[in-house]
Each structure stands twice: as structure tokens, then as C-alpha cells.
Amino acid sequence: MTVRTTLAAATLLVLTGAAGQGGAQEPGAVYRAYVANESSDLVSLIRFDGREIVEEKAIEVGFHPADIEGAHGIAVSPSGEHWYVSIAHGQPYGQIWKMETGRDVFVDSALVGLFPATMALTPDGSGLFVVNFNLHGDPVPSTVSALFTPWMQETGQIETCVMPHGSRVSRDGSRHYSTCMMSDQLVEISVGKTNVSRRMVLTAGHEHVMAGPAGGASGMDMGGAGICKPTWVVVAPDDSRLYVPCNGRGEVLEIDAASLEVLRRFPTGRGPYNADVTPDGATLVVTLKGDRALAIFDLATGVEKRVPTSRPVTHGVVVTPDGRYALVTNEAVGATRGTVDAVDLVSARVVASAPLHYQPGGIGFWKMERR
Amino acid sequence: MHGMRPFAVAGLLAATLAHGLAAQLPTATPAHRAAGQRVTEIRFEVEELIVRRGETVSLTPTLVDASGNVVEGAMALLIARGGLTPQISAATGPAVELTGDVPGSVTLVALVVVEPGQSSAFGIPGVRQLASLPVRVLDYPAASIDIAEPQHTAYTGTSIQLHGTVLTDHGGEHATATIRWGSLDPSRAVVTEGGVLSGVAPGTVTVTASTENGVSVQRSVQVVANPVRSISITPSHAETRTGDVVAFDIVARDASGGAVDDIALDLSVSGLAGTGGFVFADGTFVAEEPGAYRVLAGSGGASAAAVVEVTARPEPTDVELLDHGVRAEVATSDLWVFEGADGEDYAYTGTHAQGGGERMFVWRVTDPSNVELVDSVVVDARVVNDVKVNEDASWAIITREGASTRRNGIVVLDLADPAHPSIMGELTDSLTGGIHNVWIMGDVVYAVNDGTSAMHIIDMSDPGSPKHAGRWEIRPGDTNKSLHDVWARDGYAYLSYWDDGLVILDVGAGTHGGTPLKPTFVSSIAYPEGNTHVAWRDRDYVFLGDEIGTADGMRGFIHVIDVSDVENPVQVAKYDLPEAGAHNIWVEDETLYIAYYQGGLRIVDVSGTLRGDLYRQGREIGFFRTSPGEGEGLQPNQAMAWGPQVFKGNVFVSDMLSGLWVVKHVKPRNIAF
Missing domain, CATH: 2.60.40.1080 (Immunoglobulin-like)
Incomplete structure (x- = not known):
């Protein structure tokens, strides 16, 4: 573990929390989510009622009126009171902004590492882990920042690997997972100890587990055979399994969370990127960045249904708490505005779509209400 | 489906660097929570905690109920936002140990752990805040004082300022200690507490310097009879x-x-x-x-x-609008104006994010009162921030940020037909993070890499196939830096390194061994405002603009740096327009042209010697508000001037909100005394 300041690293975690929700469908529900538009520095609050998606609000984020600061990742607190957005670009370090939901006003911010991207909160909402993607920099090991959210204070930076991406905390709040695009690893952090507890090499034919923090210092030859180039990790609702999209070789790995052994491999289209699992653990959804599509996997049978999305460069996905829909962001290209799609996971089709701004990517689900 | 269930306290960790320890603190049990329900107050034995840096003290919170009785078995959480180690402590026993870490004042908050759902504080469910305690963390003890050599002789009847530095017992400069000065013989020299020595009578006087904690040093100063007649x-x-x-x-x-x-x-x-x-x-x-x-x-x-x-200086003279090339659908960024191979004059303008920054527009400006949009080049980007054309106008470079592939870098344009430039090459490797600015110096391009905060050096001897030739950066290996722009002329490159200020490199000046491909460091200067954004040298002055975004819009001004001694640059003047923020600049014929965002185009006389505040001195000689009418820009009646360029006697200005403006300015007539 590396700590940037001379302060002690201390993280308060998990006082109370909620387990994964969902299972029963709520066809009459109204869903709201936040979407980060990376090249507009706007966060969209979207509303989906089963028929249409409406952007209710576009919230300006960032402090510089004239430059693009790169709103990238979104996370909503378990209580639903706050949302967090990573402001990636920085000069040089990026920030995490804490905002109040509903009123969507600024609450606080914290400086973190280089190009902060994906975030995850502990079940009680007091701890936030953000991967410092360092997307633009040299291929050197980067870190995961741990923040104490009540005061938006970074309590430590945990060195993991080259270009960490994806950030999820287990439902029991004990483990944090991220992946390393350029080190070809899955990294497990002990939330209680805020250090790396295990690493798993994901290169095909060379999968193995390394205990402890060592082994992440160098990048890989990303042109080598069998490279996974992982971009995400999602945890099954019962914490038993992990799903890791291998962006580099077009498959998703199902990994046993206890042993870190590969259980199954699901071939996908080009560029699997982000993923989510339905609350009942039965369905896995994966965005296919290179195929302009969402892949829906029945985890019992492994059968995939593929749903073309409304615009190219399909990026983020979040499943509604009732397991009925996946909300999917599509970045698009250049001056074409991106979109958010609602995909019906039963019929496997896009049932609503709405244009947002430039390069919508990160998406965080806020709340589901009955109409 | 998983229903709602409470979590136990899973972990509360304190890792104390000073001791190299990482101790798992106790978790909150149901018994802790039940006891915590009865707690109505947390008391401390002190009203303020004072702890020295590196010192560990014990603090005893007493948890009492509404009747004033001590509640046994409850858990208190003590949280300090900085200053102390650990920042978070759990107290279930009589005392916690806290170590001073960073000098300053902080507040220690005390919470008690209660039943889940019963209360929350700071967004944390299952706790209740019951007390706060002010904390002062003192620096290491002051141990010595270094007194600097006075710059002048202490003559009778003169006053000189004494300077000193308080050092801690760990060797560094003390964070807060101040020096109180004195004289042991006021009949020879009077010394104020602030350190101004005034010579009274010839002879040796002992000057004292002391701190609050009793560190004191003495120094003999010779007071000399004032010889001045x-x-x-x-x-x-x-x-x-x-x-x-x-x-x-x-x-x-x-x-x-x-x-x-x-x-x-x-x-x-x-x-x-x-x-x-x-x-x-x-x-x-x-x-x-x-x-x-x-x-x-x-x-x-x-x-x-x-x-x-x-x-008084002459009043500013009128700036005449020649034409406005409207861009109302997309934000405009930088510009470059040049004479093309076909003998016509052209202006190329980049585009910024608002409206989709994927284009470079081509304007024919041979007749500056009738600018004509003739073409555009589209690339995979969301910001084309910079546009530069090489000296013989045979090729140009545009920069990319926000590419859908995240492979940004530079794009090289063939200007054989300058009205319709075509893409002849690109370089993205190691430049994927985006290039914000470039500068062309012969066959070399200096590129500002957003990701590495380094100046990447690109060999353009074959412009269709640009190649990496090196890079230069301050503090290699240290990520805490941000490069924003580079400008070079006459063998020196001037790097605007944000909070590290201006960095000057020898890139062939012959003074410090640098070459265009292997620059060498010459000097640097930083200033408190930071955000150093752009630089331009004219005569012995470097004009530096800082770019500061605020809730009230753009701010920042022009710093004037005297580089007559290039190894020791010093700020001598500024141009500070109070209501707006400086952006890009151009200097020609001892005239400074500033695109001043909301302030439009500002034209400033920078002839002669420069000292003080040029704005207040009335050196502004022209002003043009690049403010579009309804339908003539992204926002009517709002200027957001981005970059100026003087070309064939006219001033071309790009404005983020409205496109390309061409104006004519006639300087005020100089008055000779």
C-alpha cells in the first residue's frame, strides 16, 4: 500500500447496509439514473417509465468554464442521498465530486490520482474506492484511491497495477475488486485492511493467483497471445462469482470469488467493456464497445442474446433493481451526440432511447418508484 | 432475492506510518450498539487538544447518559479531518492515542455507534454525533534560527531589513514560528520586532532574533558612520x-x-x-x-x-470591424492565418467541445473585409484545440482530444491546396491522451501531451510520417505537474507549466548546450497565482498569461517577466483587466494583443521599459468586443475571445462563441518629449 500523504491511512467502513435488491419485476415503475457525458462536462439525470426516456436535467460539473474536464464515472450512494462523479482530466490530478441527489447541488470534492474513472461505494456509503485509470499517462503502476465520503477525504492510495479500471465492492463490504487493463490482472483489495490481498493473472493459459500486494508493478506486452485486457469486474449478488470482460479477446470470464479460478468463459462480440448482473444473479449484461451492442447472457445456460444499440461505442450499463431493464450508454463519435438506451431484458430489444450529450459513458442507478 | 439485512462493522483500520503498524480496531458488536443507544453526551477532559507534530497523546472520551452516569460498553468513533494520526479511531476503553501529523488546526469529531437505522451522521447510518473538540497540531520544536547576510551596510541614519529562517529540530523550516527581533544596544542601532534595523551610532551592536518557544540567536552587526554628504x-x-x-x-x-x-x-x-x-x-x-x-x-x-x-497617454483608438466569419453551431478554438501556396490568404480555425469539436474550418481571407468559408476537415475528435501551419505553408498540424478510439495525437495536413487541405499523416502512439497545443520550429514540432505533462519532440522531416524524437519534462517520474503550452523562438522554448510557472529551455540558442531535439534547462519562474497557461517573448520580456476558471467566469492576467538575465527571470509588471480572464496572446511591433475571454480583444502598448500595472497606467490602446448579435453565435451578446493573430496589418481573433473576427486597429500617434 502506498500513501501519498504522511497521514495515516484510515477508512471507516460498513456500519450498516443493504444487500442486493430486486428479483420481482416492476413493470409500472419509473426509473432514474445519472449519466456522465465525458466530452460535455454534463451529468444527465434521466427518467425512464417503461416507454420513453427523458433527460430531466443536465447538470454542469467541473470548475473550468473553457476546458473539458472529463466527467467519467458515476456512483450513487446506497442511501440514494448523494451521487459521485469522477472529474478525470485534472491538472494533473483528477477529482471526485459529491453531489446531492434530487437538488443536484455540489456538496464537496476530493483530489485523487491521475484520471479517476470507475467508483464503488461500501454498503454503508462511507467508503468510496475509485480507480486512478491514468489512461493518458505513461504505462506505470497506478492506484486505487480510498475516500472517506462524509468528509470527502482521501485516506490512502493503494498501488495496484497499470491502468486500473472497473471498481466494485462485494455485497458484504469486505472486498474491493478492480482490473488492470495493461497488467492483465484482477486485483482484490481487503476493504478492512485497505491493501491488496490477492491478484489474479488473466492471460489465457496463464491464469493464476498471486497472494499479497506484489506483482503489479509492470505492464504487459499487450500484443501478446491470450491477453485479456480486462476493463471491468462485476460481483454476483451473493458474492460468490465475479464476471470480468476481456476487452482484448472478446470473452467474459466467470471467476469463483473464493478460489479465483475461472469457472466458465462466455465468448462475446468485439470489445466487451462494462457489465452488470441482475439482482437475482440469473442474467449477465455486457456492453460490446466494438460491436455497438449489448450482450445478454442467461447464466444458467450460457446462451447469449445480442441487442444492437442506438449508437456506436457502447459503453456503460446498469440493471434496474427489479431486473427488468438494462440502461445502456452509447458514446457515439465526434460531433454526434451519444444516447442512452433502455433494453428490455425479457424481450431483448431496445424499448426506449434518448439523445444525451457528447460521449455519455458512466451510468449510476439512482432510484425506482411506482408510477 | 436478497432482503435487507444489517451489516456488522466489518472493519476499521488505522495504519500508523510513524510506527509502521497496521492494527485492526475492534468491530462494533450488538452490545456496543445497545449501550450506545443510552449515550447522550461524549465528554473530554480538555477543551482543546494541543499536540506537537510527531508526539502521541492520550485522549479519554467519557460516554454518559441523560442522567450523567457513565455508560460502559459503548463504542465511540473519533474522526479528525487531517492533522492527526490515525484519522479515525474507535474507543471502547479508557483512552485512545493520537499522534500529531500535520501542523495546523483541525476539529476532532466524536460519534457513538448506535443501533442501525436509529441515527446517522455525515451520511453514515448507525452512528450519532455527540461532540467535537478543537485540535491544534504544533510543528516540531523550533531549534535554531538562520540569519541571512544583510544586503546593505548598516550606516547610521539608514534602515535595512533583516531576514531569518526558523528551523525545527528536524531540520526543515518551521511551519508557523515567527522571529521577534531586537537590539541589545539601542544607542547604536534600533531594531523593530519585525526586523528593520536603523543605525544610530557607529560601533558594533548585537542583534537578537528569538522565537516564542525561547530559541534565540545573536548576531553582531557593524554600524558604520554614514559617510554620505x-x-x-x-x-x-x-x-x-x-x-x-x-x-x-x-x-x-x-x-x-x-x-x-x-x-x-x-x-x-x-x-x-x-x-x-x-x-x-x-x-x-x-x-x-x-x-x-x-x-x-x-x-x-x-x-x-x-x-x-x-x-496622460493618448486615448485608445477605434478598432474597426472588417468582417465576421460566423460559426453559430460549434465552439471555435485556436486559429492560424497564413499566405498559402496559391497566393491566397487563409485562416484555419479549430473547434471546441460545445457543438462537437471535430472540425477545422478553412476560411479564405485574402479580402479581410469579406472572409469566406471554403471548406473544413473532419477528424475523430471532440476538441480540435490547436492549429499550426509551418513556415513555408506546406503542411499544418491540428491536435485531437476526445477521439472515440481514445487515440488522439496529432493530424498532419497537406496544404498543396490550402483551400482544401487533406490529411497526409498522423501520430498517435504515446500521444493517446490528447494533444492540447503544439509549436512548429522548422522540422521539429513540440507537442504538449495531456497525459504525460511532457513536451514531446516530433521529427517532421518527413511530414507525412511524423516520428518521435524525444521528450522533455520537469521532474521526470513525478506525476504532479501539468504542461499547458509551448512557444519557441530564437533558440529558446518557453513552456507554460501551470503551477510550476514558466520554464525556459535552450533549444539551440547556443547558451546552455541545447539543441532542437535535445533541449536543456535554462531557468524557471513561478508565481502565487499559478495556472500559467501561455507565453510569448518580445525583446527582453516574456508575457505570461494565467488561466483561472472561477464560479464567476474566467479570470487570470498577464505577467510581464524580465528575462534580460535569462538565468534569473523576474516579474516586473502585469496587465490585469479586473473583469475578465486572459487567454491566448500575440506580440508584434511592441504591441500586445490579448484574447481576454469575456473581455474581448485587448490591445496594449508594451513599448519601452515595463514596470507596475500596465492596465492602470492606461497602456490599453484598443479594444474590440467580439460579441455576436442574435443568431451570429452560440450565445448572443457574449464575448469569449480565444486567440489573436496579427496578419498583414489586420488582427484576426477567434472567439469560442462566435467564430472568426477580423478587425483593423490604428495605433495612437506617439508623442515624443
């Missing part, structure tokens, strides 16, 4: 204008007529018929307001005065 002061000009610097030839002489050089003369200025005159320590004078000023030089019993009469 006469002073002469001669202004370079007795009549001048506001903003024009007058130098004085000031000579102090002793009884034998010899010059006394190491004396601190008293310099002052009084306005006889005006205010706003300044005299600097080097004996130069400048006025912001017209009037008559009396400049006085004195020492001991001798003094001399000179009168300078100051008139």
Missing part, C-alpha cells in the same frame, strides 16, 4: 507619460566625493498634483495617473529631489 538625482526624463518608466541616476557621495554604493537610500515619491506614482528600489519611477511628482532620495542628513511631470 551629498546626493544627486537626475531623471532620465523630466516629462513623461503614465506608464512610461523614468530611471534616475542617483549617486550618493562622501566628503571626498567618492561614490557610496552599498548604502540603502530612502526613496519616496509624493504627488504634487496627482496620485498614483511609484518609485522602486532600483530607483525607477512610473505613474498611473497624470500629475507632477517629486521623487526624493535621502540618507542621513543628505537628500536630493527631482520633479517629474506626467501626462
Whole structure:
């Protein structure tokens, strides 16, 4: 573990929390989510009622009126009171902004590492882990920042690997997972100890587990055979399994969370990127960045249904708490505005779509209400 | 489906670097929570906790109920936002140990762990806040004081400023300690508490310097009889204008007529018929307001005065609009104006994010009063921030940010047909993070890499196939830096390194061994405002703009840096328009053109010697508000000037909100005294 300041690293975690929700469908529900538009520095609050998606609000984020600061990742607190957005670009370090939901006003911010991207909160909402993607920099090991959210204070930076991406905390709040695009690893952090507890090499034919923090210092030859180039990790609702999209070789790995052994491999289209699992653990959804599509996997049978999305460069996905829909962001290209799609996971089709701004990517689900 | 269930406290960790320990603190049990329900108050034995850096103290929270009885078995959480280690402690016993870490004042908050769902504090469910305690963390003890050598001899009847540094017992400069100065013999020298020594009588005097905690040092200072018997002061000009610097030839002489050089003369200025005159320590004078000023030089019993009469500078002259190339659907960024291979004049403008920054527009501007949009180039980007054309106008570079593939870098354009440029090459490897700015110097391009904060050096000898030729950066390996722009001329490159200020490199000047491909460091200068954004050298001045975004819009101003001694740059003046923020600049014919965001185009006379605040001196000689009408821009009646360029006697200005403007400015006629 590396700590940037001379302060002690201390993280308060998990006082109370909620387990994964969902299972029963709520066809009459109204869903709201936040979407980060990376090249507009706007966060969209979207509303989906089963028929249409409406952007209710576009919230300006960032402090510089004239430059693009790169709103990238979104996370909503378990209580639903706050949302967090990573402001990636920085000069040089990026920030995490804490905002109040509903009123969507600024609450606080914290400086973190280089190009902060994906975030995850502990079940009680007091701890936030953000991967410092360092997307633009040299291929050197980067870190995961741990923040104490009540005061938006970074309590430590945990060195993991080259270009960490994806950030999820287990439902029991004990483990944090991220992946390393350029080190070809899955990294497990002990939330209680805020250090790396295990690493798993994901290169095909060379999968193995390394205990402890060592082994992440160098990048890989990303042109080598069998490279996974992982971009995400999602945890099954019962914490038993992990799903890791291998962006580099077009498959998703199902990994046993206890042993870190590969259980199954699901071939996908080009560029699997982000993923989510339905609350009942039965369905896995994966965005296919290179195929302009969402892949829906029945985890019992492994059968995939593929749903073309409304615009190219399909990026983020979040499943509604009732397991009925996946909300999917599509970045698009250049001056074409991106979109958010609602995909019906039963019929496997896009049932609503709405244009947002430039390069919508990160998406965080806020709340589901009955109409 | 998983229902709601409470979590136990899973972990509370404190890792103390000072001790190399990482101790797992106790988790909150149901018994802790049940006991915590009864707690109504947390008391401390002190009203303020004072702890020295590196020192560990015990703090005992007492948890009591509504009747004032101590509640046993409850858990308190103590949280300090900085200053202390650990930042978070759990107290279930009599005391917690806290170590001072960073000097300053913090607040320690005390919470009690209660039943889930019963309360929350700071967004944490299952806790209740019951107390807070102010904490002062003192630095390591002051251990010594270093007194600097005075810059002048302490003559009787003169005053000199003493300087010293308080060091801690760990060797570094103390964070808060101040020096109280004194004299052991006021009959020879009086020393104020702030360290101003005034010589009274010849002889040796002991000067004391002490701190609050009793560290004290002494130093002998020789007070010398003031030899000055006469002073002469001669202004370079007795009549001048506001903003024009007058130098004085000031000579102090002793009884034998010899010059006394190491004396601190008293310099002052009084306005006889005006205010706003300044005299600097080097004996130069400048006025912001017209009037008559009396400049006085004195020492001991001798003094001399000179009168300078100051008139107002000429009023700014009109700036005439020649044409406006409207871009109302997309934000405009940088520009470059040049004469193309076909003999026609062109302006290329980039595009920014609002509206989709994927284009470079081509304008024919041969007739500057009739600019004509003739083409555009589209690339995979969301910001084309910079546009530069090489010297013989055979190729150009546009920069990319926000590419859908995240492979940004630079795109090279073939200008064989400058009205319809075509893409002839690109370079993205190692430049994927985005290129914000470039500068072309012959066959070399210096590129500002957003990701590495380094200046990447690109060999353009084959422009269709640009190649990496090296890179230069401050503090290699340290990620805490941000490079924003680079500009080069006459063998030096000037890097705008944000909070690290201006960095000057030898790229072939022949002074410090640098070459275009292997630059060498020459010097740097930073200033408190930081955000150093753009640089341009003219004569011995570098004009530096800082770019500061605020809730009230853009701010930042132009710093004027004297680089006559290139190894020791020093700020001598500024141009600070109060209501707007500086952006890109151009200097030509001793005139500074500033795209001042909301302030539009500002034209400033920077001739002669520069000192003080050029804005207040009335050096602005022209102003044009690049403000579009309804339908003529992204926002009507709002200027957001981005970049200026002087070309064939006209000024071209790109404005983020409205496109390309062409204006004509006729300078005010100079008045010779």
C-alpha cells in the first residue's frame, strides 16, 4: 500500500447496509439514473417509465468554464442521498465530486490520482474506492484511491497495477475488486485492511493467483497471445462469482470469488467493456464497445442474446433493481451526440432511447418508484 | 432475492506510518450498539487538544447518559479531518492515542455507534454525533534560527531589513514560528520586532532574533558612520507619460566625493498634483495617473529631489470591424492565418467541445473585409484545440482530444491546396491522451501531451510520417505537474507549466548546450497565482498569461517577466483587466494583443521599459468586443475571445462563441518629449 500523504491511512467502513435488491419485476415503475457525458462536462439525470426516456436535467460539473474536464464515472450512494462523479482530466490530478441527489447541488470534492474513472461505494456509503485509470499517462503502476465520503477525504492510495479500471465492492463490504487493463490482472483489495490481498493473472493459459500486494508493478506486452485486457469486474449478488470482460479477446470470464479460478468463459462480440448482473444473479449484461451492442447472457445456460444499440461505442450499463431493464450508454463519435438506451431484458430489444450529450459513458442507478 | 439485512462493522483500520503498524480496531458488536443507544453526551477532559507534530497523546472520551452516569460498553468513533494520526479511531476503553501529523488546526469529531437505522451522521447510518473538540497540531520544536547576510551596510541614519529562517529540530523550516527581533544596544542601532534595523551610532551592536518557544540567536552587526554628504538625482526624463518608466541616476557621495554604493537610500515619491506614482528600489519611477511628482532620495542628513511631470497617454483608438466569419453551431478554438501556396490568404480555425469539436474550418481571407468559408476537415475528435501551419505553408498540424478510439495525437495536413487541405499523416502512439497545443520550429514540432505533462519532440522531416524524437519534462517520474503550452523562438522554448510557472529551455540558442531535439534547462519562474497557461517573448520580456476558471467566469492576467538575465527571470509588471480572464496572446511591433475571454480583444502598448500595472497606467490602446448579435453565435451578446493573430496589418481573433473576427486597429500617434 502506498500513501501519498504522511497521514495515516484510515477508512471507516460498513456500519450498516443493504444487500442486493430486486428479483420481482416492476413493470409500472419509473426509473432514474445519472449519466456522465465525458466530452460535455454534463451529468444527465434521466427518467425512464417503461416507454420513453427523458433527460430531466443536465447538470454542469467541473470548475473550468473553457476546458473539458472529463466527467467519467458515476456512483450513487446506497442511501440514494448523494451521487459521485469522477472529474478525470485534472491538472494533473483528477477529482471526485459529491453531489446531492434530487437538488443536484455540489456538496464537496476530493483530489485523487491521475484520471479517476470507475467508483464503488461500501454498503454503508462511507467508503468510496475509485480507480486512478491514468489512461493518458505513461504505462506505470497506478492506484486505487480510498475516500472517506462524509468528509470527502482521501485516506490512502493503494498501488495496484497499470491502468486500473472497473471498481466494485462485494455485497458484504469486505472486498474491493478492480482490473488492470495493461497488467492483465484482477486485483482484490481487503476493504478492512485497505491493501491488496490477492491478484489474479488473466492471460489465457496463464491464469493464476498471486497472494499479497506484489506483482503489479509492470505492464504487459499487450500484443501478446491470450491477453485479456480486462476493463471491468462485476460481483454476483451473493458474492460468490465475479464476471470480468476481456476487452482484448472478446470473452467474459466467470471467476469463483473464493478460489479465483475461472469457472466458465462466455465468448462475446468485439470489445466487451462494462457489465452488470441482475439482482437475482440469473442474467449477465455486457456492453460490446466494438460491436455497438449489448450482450445478454442467461447464466444458467450460457446462451447469449445480442441487442444492437442506438449508437456506436457502447459503453456503460446498469440493471434496474427489479431486473427488468438494462440502461445502456452509447458514446457515439465526434460531433454526434451519444444516447442512452433502455433494453428490455425479457424481450431483448431496445424499448426506449434518448439523445444525451457528447460521449455519455458512466451510468449510476439512482432510484425506482411506482408510477 | 436478497432482503435487507444489517451489516456488522466489518472493519476499521488505522495504519500508523510513524510506527509502521497496521492494527485492526475492534468491530462494533450488538452490545456496543445497545449501550450506545443510552449515550447522550461524549465528554473530554480538555477543551482543546494541543499536540506537537510527531508526539502521541492520550485522549479519554467519557460516554454518559441523560442522567450523567457513565455508560460502559459503548463504542465511540473519533474522526479528525487531517492533522492527526490515525484519522479515525474507535474507543471502547479508557483512552485512545493520537499522534500529531500535520501542523495546523483541525476539529476532532466524536460519534457513538448506535443501533442501525436509529441515527446517522455525515451520511453514515448507525452512528450519532455527540461532540467535537478543537485540535491544534504544533510543528516540531523550533531549534535554531538562520540569519541571512544583510544586503546593505548598516550606516547610521539608514534602515535595512533583516531576514531569518526558523528551523525545527528536524531540520526543515518551521511551519508557523515567527522571529521577534531586537537590539541589545539601542544607542547604536534600533531594531523593530519585525526586523528593520536603523543605525544610530557607529560601533558594533548585537542583534537578537528569538522565537516564542525561547530559541534565540545573536548576531553582531557593524554600524558604520554614514559617510554620505551629498546626493544627486537626475531623471532620465523630466516629462513623461503614465506608464512610461523614468530611471534616475542617483549617486550618493562622501566628503571626498567618492561614490557610496552599498548604502540603502530612502526613496519616496509624493504627488504634487496627482496620485498614483511609484518609485522602486532600483530607483525607477512610473505613474498611473497624470500629475507632477517629486521623487526624493535621502540618507542621513543628505537628500536630493527631482520633479517629474506626467501626462496622460493618448486615448485608445477605434478598432474597426472588417468582417465576421460566423460559426453559430460549434465552439471555435485556436486559429492560424497564413499566405498559402496559391497566393491566397487563409485562416484555419479549430473547434471546441460545445457543438462537437471535430472540425477545422478553412476560411479564405485574402479580402479581410469579406472572409469566406471554403471548406473544413473532419477528424475523430471532440476538441480540435490547436492549429499550426509551418513556415513555408506546406503542411499544418491540428491536435485531437476526445477521439472515440481514445487515440488522439496529432493530424498532419497537406496544404498543396490550402483551400482544401487533406490529411497526409498522423501520430498517435504515446500521444493517446490528447494533444492540447503544439509549436512548429522548422522540422521539429513540440507537442504538449495531456497525459504525460511532457513536451514531446516530433521529427517532421518527413511530414507525412511524423516520428518521435524525444521528450522533455520537469521532474521526470513525478506525476504532479501539468504542461499547458509551448512557444519557441530564437533558440529558446518557453513552456507554460501551470503551477510550476514558466520554464525556459535552450533549444539551440547556443547558451546552455541545447539543441532542437535535445533541449536543456535554462531557468524557471513561478508565481502565487499559478495556472500559467501561455507565453510569448518580445525583446527582453516574456508575457505570461494565467488561466483561472472561477464560479464567476474566467479570470487570470498577464505577467510581464524580465528575462534580460535569462538565468534569473523576474516579474516586473502585469496587465490585469479586473473583469475578465486572459487567454491566448500575440506580440508584434511592441504591441500586445490579448484574447481576454469575456473581455474581448485587448490591445496594449508594451513599448519601452515595463514596470507596475500596465492596465492602470492606461497602456490599453484598443479594444474590440467580439460579441455576436442574435443568431451570429452560440450565445448572443457574449464575448469569449480565444486567440489573436496579427496578419498583414489586420488582427484576426477567434472567439469560442462566435467564430472568426477580423478587425483593423490604428495605433495612437506617439508623442515624443
